[in-house]
Amino acid sequence: MENFSFYIPTTVHFGKGQIANLSASIKQFGGSKVLLAYGGGSVKKNGIYDAVVAELKKVSIAFVDCDGIKPNPPVEDVNRGIKIYKENACDFILAVGGGSTIDACKAMAAGVCYNGDVMDLMAGGKGEIKAAAPLASVLTMAGTGSELDMGGVITAGEDHKKHTIMHPLLYPKFSILDPTYTFSVPEIHSMAGCFDALNHLIECYFIAGSESTDVQNMMNEGLMRSIIKNAPLVLANPQDYNARANIMWASSMALASFQFAIGKKGSNWPMHSMGHELSSLYDMTHGVTLALIAPAYLEFSLQKAPEYTWLFANFARNVFGVIESDDAVAATKGIECLKEFTLKIKMPKNLKDAGVEESKLEYLAAKATEWGNIGALCKIEKEEAFEIFNRAFA
Amino acid sequence: MENFSFYIPTTVHFGKGQIANLSASIKQFGGSKVLLAYGGGSVKKNGIYDAVVAELKKVSIAFVDCDGIKPNPPVEDVNRGIKIYKENACDFILAVGGGSTIDACKAMAAGVCYNGDVMDLMAGGKGEIKAAAPLASVLTMAGTGSELDMGGVITAGEDHKKHTIMHPLLYPKFSILDPTYTFSVPEIHSMAGCFDALNHLIECYFIAGSESTDVQNMMNEGLMRSIIKNAPLVLANPQDYNARANIMWASSMALASFQFAIGKKGSNWPMHSMGHELSSLYDMTHGVTLALIAPAYLEFSLQKAPEYTWLFANFARNVFGVIESDDAVAATKGIECLKEFTLKIKMPKNLKDAGVEESKLEYLAAKATEWGNIGALCKIEKEEAFEIFNRAFA
Numbered sequence: 045m046e047n048f049s050f051y052i053p054t055t056v057h058f059g060k061g062q063i064a065n066l067s068a069s070i071k072q073f074g075g076s077k078v079l080l081a082y083g084g085g086s087v088k089k090n091g092i093y094d095a096v097v098a099e100l101k102k103v104s105i106a107f108v109d110c111d112g113i114k115p116n117p118p119v120e121d122v123n124r125g126i127k128i129y130k131e132n133a134c135d136f137i138l139a140v141g142g143g144s145t146i147d148a149c150k151a152m153a154a155g156v157c158y159n160g161d162v163m164d165l166m167a168g169g170k171g172e173i174k175a176a177a178p179l180a181s182v183l184t185m186a187g188t189g190s191e192l193d194m195g196g197v198i199t200a201g202e203d204h205k206k207h208t209i210m211h212p213l214l215y216p217k218f219s220i221l222d223p224t225y226t227f228s229v230p231e232i233h234s235m236a237g238c239f240d241a242l243n244h245l246i247e248c249y250f251i252a253g254s255e256s257t258d259v260q261n262m263m264n265e266g267l268m269r270s271i272i273k274n275a276p277l278v279l280a281n282p283q284d285y286n287a288r289a290n291i292m293w294a295s296s297m298a299l300a301s302f303q304f305a306i307g308k309k310g311s312n313w314p315m316h317s318m319g320h321e322l323s324s325l326y327d328m329t330h331g332v333t334l335a336l337i338a339p340a341y342l343e344f345s346l347q348k349a350p351e352y353t354w355l356f357a358n359f360a361r362n363v364f365g366v367i368e369s370d371d372a373v374a375a376t377k378g379i380e381c382l383k384e385f386t387l388k389i390k391m392p393k394n395l396k397d398a399g400v401e402e403s404k405l406e407y408l409a410a411k412a413t414e415w416g417n418i419g420a421l422c423k424i425e426k427e428e429a430f431e432i433f434n435r436a437f438a
Numbered sequence: 439m440e441n442f443s444f445y446i447p448t449t450v451h452f453g454k455g456q457i458a459n460l461s462a463s464i465k466q467f468g469g470s471k472v473l474l475a476y477g478g479g480s481v482k483k484n485g486i487y488d489a490v491v492a493e494l495k496k497v498s499i500a501f502v503d504c505d506g507i508k509p510n511p512p513v514e515d516v517n518r519g520i521k522i523y524k525e526n527a528c529d530f531i532l533a534v535g536g537g538s539t540i541d542a543c544k545a546m547a548a549g550v551c552y553n554g555d556v557m558d559l560m561a562g563g564k565g566e567i568k569a570a571a572p573l574a575s576v577l578t579m580a581g582t583g584s585e586l587d588m589g590g591v592i593t594a595g596e597d598h599k600k601h602t603i604m605h606p607l608l609y610p611k612f613s614i615l616d617p618t619y620t621f622s623v624p625e626i627h628s629m630a631g632c633f634d635a636l637n638h639l640i641e642c643y644f645i646a647g648s649e650s651t652d653v654q655n656m657m658n659e660g661l662m663r664s665i666i667k668n669a670p671l672v673l674a675n676p677q678d679y680n681a682r683a684n685i686m687w688a689s690s691m692a693l694a695s696f697q698f699a700i701g702k703k704g705s706n707w708p709m710h711s712m713g714h715e716l717s718s719l720y721d722m723t724h725g726v727t728l729a730l731i732a733p734a735y736l737e738f739s740l741q742k743a744p745e746y747t748w749l750f751a752n753f754a755r756n757v758f759g760v761i762e763s764d765d766a767v768a769a770t771k772g773i774e775c776l777k778e779f780t781l782k783i784k785m786p787k788n789l790k791d792a793g794v795e796e797s798k799l800e801y802l803a804a805k806a807t808e809w810g811n812i813g814a815l816c817k818i819e820k821e822e823a824f825e826i827f828n829r830a831f832a
Contacts, residue, residue: 045617045683047453052446058701059441223439256680258667259687262660266756270652286650289439293653293701307452307687362660 045256048306055218066099075136078107082140117148119200125152137179143188147196150214153177166207176213186292187237189299191219204324223288235389236331238275241295243334253309264304265362311420335391339383340436348422405433442700449612460493469530472501476534511542513594519546531573537582541590544608547571560601570607580686581631583693585613598718617682629783630725632669635689637728647703658698659756705814729785733777734830742816799827
């Protein structure tokens with residue numbers, strides 16, 4: 045097992061009615077004037093905005109709105125938030141929304157403490173995060189795990205490139221997770237969220253060095269099973285509290301401090317790298333892109349890294365319950381089960397059906413690998429990424 | 439799923455050579471004069487004490503020793519530590535040891551900030567923990583999980599009763615987990631530690647309300663499997679780094695903030711309640727007492743709470759790989775597998791073999807239930823506890 049550090053300082057208040065903890069928690073972290081950030085208005089329709097505002101008003105915590113944070117949040121929304129925060133002398137950021145809103149707020153939290161372009165603070169940028177405003181989240185959509193994680197993804201530039209911002213200071217101070225807040229999430233976004241969470245686990249599972257990390261692998265297998273069991277229950281009944289609760293908690297656990305990747309040899313999150321390019325070019329929902337890429341990526345990796353056939357076989361047996369004594373056969377069956385699962389939760393069949401043009405695959409492959417090899421079990425550079433996009437196409 | 443909170447603020451530095459983080463971490467939390475607490479001297483023989491002291495001296499952090507913390511730590515050791523801390527104007531507590539040393543240090547950390555008897559601060563006591571000295575741990579034995587948890591167990595009184603102290607302020611600020619530090623732990627303590635960790639998971643698994651907590655149950659199953667796989671590897675080769683690493687990390691994860699019990703209906707940790715009485719009366723190693731009690735407790739619970747047969751069957755199938763379609767048959771087989779596992783890791787066969795007197799069973803049952811019902815799936819008062827002790831006897 046490789047050396048690692050583990051640190052998840054966020055406090056989670058999970059369950060029905062936990063919004064009651066909001067004001068005391070904001071005060072605990074010194075908040076007196078809150079930048080209240082949210083997305084396209086669904087939180088106003090479903091009453092969550094009103095619930096948040098009622099809590100703030102109860103104890104006279106001032107707030108100023110930053111509405112309209114877009115999915116795959118663009119840096120322009122981040123800069124707008126930074127401006128509002130500073131102009132209004134806020135001292136706390138509250139994200140009310142899903143991963144996009146929380147991610148944007150993380151970048152704002154770092155940006156308000158940095159004298160320069162917030163893009164400097166992205167991974168590989170010239171700046172350094174030395175301080176951040178306190179932030180917290182009220183989660184309204186399960187999937188990204190941003191509510192219990194220190195990273196975010198921001199879109200910027202003419203090519204809509206996705207950039208990562210990450211620092212321990214960007215952990216939410218607290219996150220309020222009320223499963224009833226996800227009852228009204230549209231089916232496609234609920235299911236895309238389920239696959240996003242599942243894919244975080246798949247990214248963490250298939251990494252070189254997994255031969256030494258039984259704890260991480262086996263807990264991961266269990267968590268994957270919980271998503272595979274509960275996603276169809278949410279699909280069948282969007283108001284199934286326990287199914288929503290399990291999906292919400294599984295999504296948070298899936299990413300928390302990358303707990304399932306620690307101790308392994310490291311990864312550039314290849315499926316995410318490829319999926320991000322699809323989102324950039326076609327503005328596709330993040331989780332949908334992952335469902336399109338994952339089976340093709342795994343097929344390819346199994347072929348190129350046969351020394352990890354045992355890991356694919358474990359995935360098949362321990363996640364999908366495949367009963368098959370031959371590792372190679374089991375390995376292939378596991379990937380088939382994953383593909384079937386994507387269809388069961390109504391993800392598109394392939395890139396073609398999702399509207400992707402075949403002529404763009406080479407461009408996508410080049411963009412996904414422009415910073416180098418992204419493979420976690422075998423080398424994946426442009427040529428390999430192109431093959432994976434082709435497999436996923438039709 | 440029941441409402442819950444989740445909070446694990448401890449930073450873990452895991453792996454070979456992580457002691458290099460010691461001094462900077464102590465300074466980060468304001469430590470300049472350290473109360474250095476440890477047990478019976480094994481840390482002096484195996485070089486860990488010297489490694490710790492070398493790190494402190496490098497950056498001129500002063501320290502004063504508090505040696506000889508006993509297993510099942512008595513309150514006298516806690517009071518001695520409090521006295522040394524105050525007399526020497528310490529500002530940080532460093533536990534170098536296993537669960538007993540860390541637990542004692544947690545009580546010291548609360549005690550040095552309380553104007554009165556530290557026993558007031560135990561669960562049910564008249565005092566309240568409002569502040570605590572910062573503490574951290576360098577772990578030398580895996581099992582209890584105290585290194586990533588906010589609770590401790592202290593022995594006090596003529597009847598050697600075990601008392602619990604618990605507060606979020608008692609989380610270690612950081613814990614250094616170097617698996618090589620456990621290479622020299624004697625076989626019996628290594629295996630007792632494995633069972634202690636496994637039993638924490640069993641306590642969390644078999645709780646009413648588990649029908650709604652797939653995430654917790656399924657992650658738990660995976661973590662149990664990792665212990666069952668790796669404990670025999672440690673037994674076969676005490677210097678197997680990866681096996682030691684998996685056991686060390688599994689033990690920490692098993693207890694961390696009770697992450698596998700959250701969302702369920704609550705438990706008084708019945709196996710621990712019964713095991714503690716065995717430790718009190720016979721000074722038996724904690725993990726050994728649990729190995730003696732657990733199979734009998736589970737057998738009894740399965741009989742009295744047949745509505746949870748499905749949970750026992752899941753345990754059999756998902757933890758021990760039992761292949762059996764009938765739930766009732768599978769359930770029984772799972773408990774048999776657990777019993778076999780205790781023998782495989784060289785735990786005593788039964789209470790009689792472990793030197794317990796049959797004449798004491800009624801007393802033990804009375805003590806274990808003196809504060810009321812301790813059952814997590816069914817009622818366990820004196821009569822039921824007596825039956826369980828009898829089943830475990832021979």
